[in-house]
Amino acid sequence: MPVRTAAPRPAYRVAISLVLGLVGCNGTIGTSSDAVGGATPNGGPPGSGSAVNGAAGPVSCTAGQLDPGPTFLRRLTNQEYQATAVMLLGDGIDDVSADFPPDLSAKGFSNNSESIPISSLHVERYQEAAEALALQVVSDPVRRAKVVGCEPAVGGATCLTSFITAFGQRAFRRPLRSEETQAFLSLAQQASADPDPLAGARLVIEAALQSPSFLFRVEEGTTDPARPDRVKLSGFELATRLGMLLLGHGPDDALLTAASAGKLDTSDGIAAQAESMLASGVASTAMRSFYSQWLHLQQLDGVQRDATANPGWTEDLRAAMKEETTRFVEDFLWNKDADVLDMLSAKQTFVSPTLAKFYGVTTAGEWSKVALPATRIGLLTQASILTITSKNEAATLIQRGKYVRDAILCDPPPPPPPNIPPLMTGTGVSAQDQLNAHLKDPVCASCHKNLDPLGKGFARFDAIGAYHETDATGAPISQAGVLAGFDSPNFDGPIELASRLRQAPEVPACMVKQLFRYTFGRSEVEVDQCTLDALDKSFDGSKHSFEKLLVAVVGSDAFRYRSRTDP
Amino acid sequence: MKTFRLPRRTLLAGLGAGLALPALDAMLTDRGLVYDAHAQAQAQPVRFLTFFIPNGVPLHYPQGKTDEYRWFPREEGDKYTMTMCLQPIADYRARFNVLNGIVLGQSCADGHAGGTTGFATGLPPTTSGAQGPSIDQVAAEQLGKTTFKSLGVGVKAIDTPFNDFNISTFDELSWAGKEQPAPLRRDPAKLFTDLFSGSLPDTSGEAERRKKYRLSVLDFVSGDANRLKQRLGKSDNIRLDAHLAAIRDLESRVMGAQAVTCAAPMKSGAAMGYVDKAKLQAELFAMALKCDLTRYGAYMYGHGGNDGGGEDKANGLVAVNGEYPQQHNFTHELADPNKYDALFKSITDFTLAQMGVFKHFLDKLQEGSNGPDDFLQHTLIYFGSELGDGVNHDNVGNVLPILLVGNAGGQLKTGRHIKFPGNVPAKNLHLTALKMAGVTIDSFAGSRETVTL
Numbered sequence A: 001m002p003v004r005t006a007a008p009r010p011a012y013r014v015a016i017s018l019v020l021g022l023v024g025c026n027g028t029i030g031t032s033s034d035a036v037g038g039a040t041p042n043g044g045p046p047g048s049g050s051a052v053n054g055a056a057g058p059v060s061c062t063a064g065q066l067d068p069g070p071t072f073l074r075r076l077t078n079q080e081y082q083a084t085a086v087m088l089l090g091d092g093i094d095d096v097s098a099d100f101p102p103d104l105s106a107k108g109f110s111n112n113s114e115s116i117p118i119s120s121l122h123v124e125r126y127q128e129a130a131e132a133l134a135l136q137v138v139s140d141p142v143r144r145a146k147v148v149g150c151e152p153a154v155g156g157a158t159c160l161t162s163f164i165t166a167f168g169q170r171a172f173r174r175p176l177r178s179e180e181t182q183a184f185l186s187l188a189q190q191a192s193a194d195p196d197p198l199a200g201a202r203l204v205i206e207a208a209l210q211s212p213s214f215l216f217r218v219e220e221g222t223t224d225p226a227r228p229d230r231v232k233l234s235g236f237e238l239a240t241r242l243g244m245l246l247l248g249h250g251p252d253d254a255l256l257t258a259a260s261a262g263k264l265d266t267s268d269g270i271a272a273q274a275e276s277m278l279a280s281g282v283a284s285t286a287m288r289s290f291y292s293q294w295l296h297l298q299q300l301d302g303v304q305r306d307a308t309a310n311p312g313w314t315e316d317l318r319a320a321m322k323e324e325t326t327r328f329v330e331d332f333l334w335n336k337d338a339d340v341l342d343m344l345s346a347k348q349t350f351v352s353p354t355l356a357k358f359y360g361v362t363t364a365g366e367w368s369k370v371a372l373p374a375t376r377i378g379l380l381t382q383a384s385i386l387t388i389t390s391k392n393e394a395a396t397l398i399q400r401g402k403y404v405r406d407a408i409l410c411d412p413p414p415p416p417p418p419n420i421p422p423l424m425t426g427t428g429v430s431a432q433d434q435l436n437a438h439l440k441d442p443v444c445a446s447c448h449k450n451l452d453p454l455g456k457g458f459a460r461f462d463a464i465g466a467y468h469e470t471d472a473t474g475a476p477i478s479q480a481g482v483l484a485g486f487d488s489p490n491f492d493g494p495i496e497l498a499s500r501l502r503q504a505p506e507v508p509a510c511m512v513k514q515l516f517r518y519t520f521g522r523s524e525v526e527v528d529q530c531t532l533d534a535l536d537k538s539f540d541g542s543k544h545s546f547e548k549l550l551v552a553v554v555g556s557d558a559f560r561y562r563s564r565t566d567p
Numbered sequence B: 001m002k003t004f005r006l007p008r009r010t011l012l013a014g015l016g017a018g019l020a021l022p023a024l025d026a027m028l029t030d031r032g033l034v035y036d037a038h039a040q041a042q043a044q045p046v047r048f049l050t051f052f053i054p055n056g057v058p059l060h061y062p063q064g065k066t067d068e069y070r071w072f073p074r075e076e077g078d079k080y081t082m083t084m085c086l087q088p089i090a091d092y093r094a095r096f097n098v099l100n101g102i103v104l105g106q107s108c109a110d111g112h113a114g115g116t117t118g119f120a121t122g123l124p125p126t127t128s129g130a131q132g133p134s135i136d137q138v139a140a141e142q143l144g145k146t147t148f149k150s151l152g153v154g155v156k157a158i159d160t161p162f163n164d165f166n167i168s169t170f171d172e173l174s175w176a177g178k179e180q181p182a183p184l185r186r187d188p189a190k191l192f193t194d195l196f197s198g199s200l201p202d203t204s205g206e207a208e209r210r211k212k213y214r215l216s217v218l219d220f221v222s223g224d225a226n227r228l229k230q231r232l233g234k235s236d237n238i239r240l241d242a243h244l245a246a247i248r249d250l251e252s253r254v255m256g257a258q259a260v261t262c263a264a265p266m267k268s269g270a271a272m273g274y275v276d277k278a279k280l281q282a283e284l285f286a287m288a289l290k291c292d293l294t295r296y297g298a299y300m301y302g303h304g305g306n307d308g309g310g311e312d313k314a315n316g317l318v319a320v321n322g323e324y325p326q327q328h329n330f331t332h333e334l335a336d337p338n339k340y341d342a343l344f345k346s347i348t349d350f351t352l353a354q355m356g357v358f359k360h361f362l363d364k365l366q367e368g369s370n371g372p373d374d375f376l377q378h379t380l381i382y383f384g385s386e387l388g389d390g391v392n393h394d395n396v397g398n399v400l401p402i403l404l405v406g407n408a409g410g411q412l413k414t415g416r417h418i419k420f421p422g423n424v425p426a427k428n429l430h431l432t433a434l435k436m437a438g439v440t441i442d443s444f445a446g447s448r449e450t451v452t453l
Helices: A079-087 A120-139 A141-148 A153-171 A178-189 A199-210 A234-247 A253-260 A267-279 A283-294 A297-302 A315-333 A353-357 A383-388 A397-408 A433-441 A443-449 A452-458 A494-505 A505-522 A524-540 A544-553 B008-016 B021-029 B037-043 B086-093 B111-121 B135-143 B188-196 B206-229 B232-255 B274-290 B327-332 B340-366 B425-436
Strands: A222-224 A227-232 A350-352 A368-371 A480-482 A489-491 A561-563 B045-050 B097-105 B149-155 B175-178 B296-299 B379-384 B402-405 B415-424
Touching: A079 A120, A079 A153, A079 A561, A120 A141, A120 A199, A120 B206, A120 B232, A141 A199, A153 A178, A153 A199, A153 A253, A178 A368, A178 B206, A199 B206, A227 A383, A234 A253, A234 A267, A234 A283, A234 A544, A267 A544, A283 A315, A283 A480, A283 A505, A283 B340, A297 A315, A315 A353, A315 A383, A315 A544, A350 A353, A350 A443, A350 B175, A353 A383, A383 A397, A397 A452, A397 A505, A433 A452, A452 A480, A452 A494, A480 A494, A489 A494, A489 B111, A505 A544, B008 B296, B021 B340, B045 B135, B086 B097, B086 B340, B097 B425, B111 B135, B111 B175, B111 B425, B135 B175, B135 B296, B135 B425, B149 B274, B188 B274, B206 B232, B274 B296, B274 B340, B327 B340, B379 B425, B402 B425, B415 B425
Parallel strands: B045 B296, B045 B379, B097 B415, B149 B296
Antiparallel strands: A222 A227, A227 A561, A350 A368, A480 A489, B097 B402, B379 B402
């Protein structure tokens, strides 16, 4: 799209709900001086310690002796349930997880253990799902042959036992204990008088899929004689961690075999297993869940835009925006030689013809890599990111500043305070007037100095990420901004901002932190600083290779151990 | 006080038969009853629910203008002039009390999260979720005996988080305990199936066999949980205990499964707007109560911070200055004097649409039940919002638009606007309501004080 000289309508409107006061920055607002007294802004999972904050005190870190931090009994996410069910029962099974209560996000990720408890409604839905899936398996001779492996009508108890042993191990992600095999057998035998010879197998599938051994990622481990405060996870438990992280589901037969051969008992062994999995490319699908949550990409699906106010907005454009970022990010994540920090400063991207027109570039065809126009750079000026950081058909400086602080710097602002004083809005009030108002009042400014001036670097992009050099009145739009808290904070436009961010050590540290949260399904706490420091060092040493970061994560003590919990 | 004269055995038989409520009414009203409220409360438990609307209400128009009193009436007592926002439920004015002076009295860094989670728990949340159970769950835990021990019904799909707060603090209303949401059922088609097809409709050999199998499977699952509990530590066992409790609920449902004796409502397959979906969910919820599939529950119209579903002319929600109507954003934009009148009208329209849904719910509850012993006589609804006036996000002193609807088995005298001399913490009212619902309880959310109504 050629650069237009004027925006079709005033492009900026500040949603006052996002006006931030001093809560958590340095003071109070309004009359309620105990405004944050009741809340725990950094509340972690149940029973966790306080979250790491910027001023975390020194923690003593001894190599090889790192504290693995707290671990919680994690329920499978809906996505993990469905993917695991597909692995167990074969492609083409019903999407039963669509009826489950949605997993709620916390700290950016829907696999956070604090946000995925189990409720009566879950158990009700798990029952429905298990019954539907079991019926689907026994009703389809091909699927049944794969899952059950023999015909109970012919093989009788021998068939049932071999099915229970094999299926039980895959469902519980470890060999069954003898009492479990026995319990499954007695369950199946309750259907021995049933005219349907498959009734017993059906009950086994129903029971397995409703059992906590399937629904939760059970980690019992064995006590480490050298460190009574922590337990070492078994090979099978590690196979589950590896499977959930890299495959998006429970361990497949290859991982179970590796576990059973003792190949996952050492840090090197796990690293080797992960490397071979990464080399085969199996992780790329599963890791989409990580980066689309990290970069808030899934929010693009819910964006509402009016095509009149935003010329060019179509469903095709929305889909192209998402695809661009997906291709762009994966090009960095899975390229062995790529420094993933270059995502911020890349001068190229992937476009479809729709997107090429939107950006005003030429393209050779469907999804080719092209040079960006001089007005754009890297991830942060992609239409997807600029769109999800806008609200109600207007771009907001606050949202864009908040996005950089939250996703890229891991320094999110606190929530809005209880009492928000009225702020100037309406016709004749420019974005600059509003910014000035935020910064004039010291109460507002304590948080807003970190947000609006940073977001101003993207002031020339409207609510769907189209570029404008001038505003509705024809006046040039300034994109001079401030990255508060950084050395040489002043910058002019997204290109300069990208080069500041590319050099900032906070950025790789934040990426490590985001992957940590996703991998362990929890917020970081103080004792995790050692693990994070070690990962930061390794990440820097590898010139920010994502694959090497993944290998370092799975080889870490935090991955291989868990804290002992009271008996 | 006269005592209740209907033979106890007759009454219990009536209750045991899946409670065809209109029939029970007939038994009672044939005798022209004035009955002992306590005995009646014991015989026929109080249905106890919460009903939530988001973003507060337009409490007051600026002084001196017409319709200045939009929610709370000007006058106290039972002779008050009906206000604009209560008008949709004016037919029921004899059956509810307007409570004026209830505050959450607790602060939270996010007013919507604090007000929503505190609405029925009486406590401010942390970023991880509620810090205690909600009143509907407390009642259900102690008294719930029906097919659904409790039923939570919502309208809006779950959002992605806005800030550091777990999205459950905005999107959930019912809490089984600290950081344990009881998720709402948000899909009408699925809710319909849950309510009216889930219970086994026949007693054929196959159905009986499935029932037996389900119980065997649940036995196995409990066995697995108990074996794991012995091997795992305390913090893991918290989750396993929650799982076990849920399995027991499901077990009792399977055991008690029987044919539904009341008529299921027609299921609508048509695409519908937000307000109509809210009405359908309210209707299904009412039917579940009427059919005695549940006696405790929660209804959530939407959450503070969401826009309320867009333009919906049939339900009075129209665009303002070319922008689609947005309840949340408009409450904030009231600060602009040029837009004030138009925006204030729009947010009033939202409240009126929500009160229209509530009216529909009350109509459905009362349908086919008349006289002094109608459905509302044995019901108590704790109605309200997370904020008072939507623009004020202070959870400490913001006076909430609370209604108590129904007579709790004759314990609550209704028809009044009750203005308290000072602010009353919501948790005191929670405790009061729980006691009226028949819950044996001394304190709730740290409060031991009840409210005289």
